[in-house]
Amino acid sequence: MRLHWPSTFVVAAGLLLAGCASEPTRIAPGTTAAETLQRLGAPTGRYPLTGGGERLQYSRMPAGYEVTDIDVDASGKVVSVTQVLSEARFGHDIKVDQWRQNDVLAFYGRPYETSRVSSFDGVVWTWRYKAVNERRMLYIYIDPTGVVRRYHTGDDLELDRVRD
Template identity: 85%
Template sequence: MKRSLGTLAALGFLAAASLGLAGCANDPTRIQPGTTAAETLQRLGTPTGRYPLNGGGERLQYSRMPAGFEVTDIDVDAAGKVVSATQVLSEARFGQDIKVNEWRQNDVMAFYGRPYEISRVSSFDGAVWTWRYKAVNERRMLYIYIDPTGVVRRYHTGDDLEFDRLRD
């Protein structure tokens, strides 16, 4: 059976479009407020983390770590309805979200999920938790410093130099 190039191109476009739509269905940031928790779980599958919220709600967390660059927190109220879906790895949000000298290790987990890596540096007595993210398509890193008592003492961002080493 012969097909014209136009027909093949149209079929290719339809296949790509359907894959794109399927990808959108699995994009946690596309969950709308008012969606039920059951619908959310059906569309997105098992979250990478589940954390209780004040007032009886729950956070469903979808992280693409360690290879990805996004962590989406979907907050569900006590009635089981989504109130927000937020991609939290964003430089614009770090300053307002991270509570230095207030947040504890559990707060960091409930907000950002498991880090890409946990390391130590000689200039700080404690652990440095690291997440990958993108800022205007540039690969970046978020570093949160947690002291031995489990309290966040500082944070900063930097370039993802590991990626540059892999390309060389």
């Protein structure tokens, strides 16, 4: 079989560009919501924003480590693109004793898993993320009334358990 290098290169470059086009963090402010949806496809979540805009959420859960929130204003233009699973942001973003379950969903999307622990009356929602290429977990504790009561981070030991 004879390879045609220029054709092979064009196909490879096209695949590379297609991968970049589907990367949520590459959407620039000012892009229209329609262009964003065309480039990225259907979001994993859509949430109304105060003031008439909308959040388009692209989550890589449960297998991935990123959740990207793309906020669109009332005129249909992207105003911000944020990868929200970042240790540097948690202390600023998470509103303990203020956020309700719906606020958590609108910010982080569906969790990787939910669980219960004996030391807390409620449910613990968990997301996977990376910090300097280390696998980590974000745990948000939601009480029976749906209010966020605390959060913390920890190491993701999932692969360690599988290896044992």
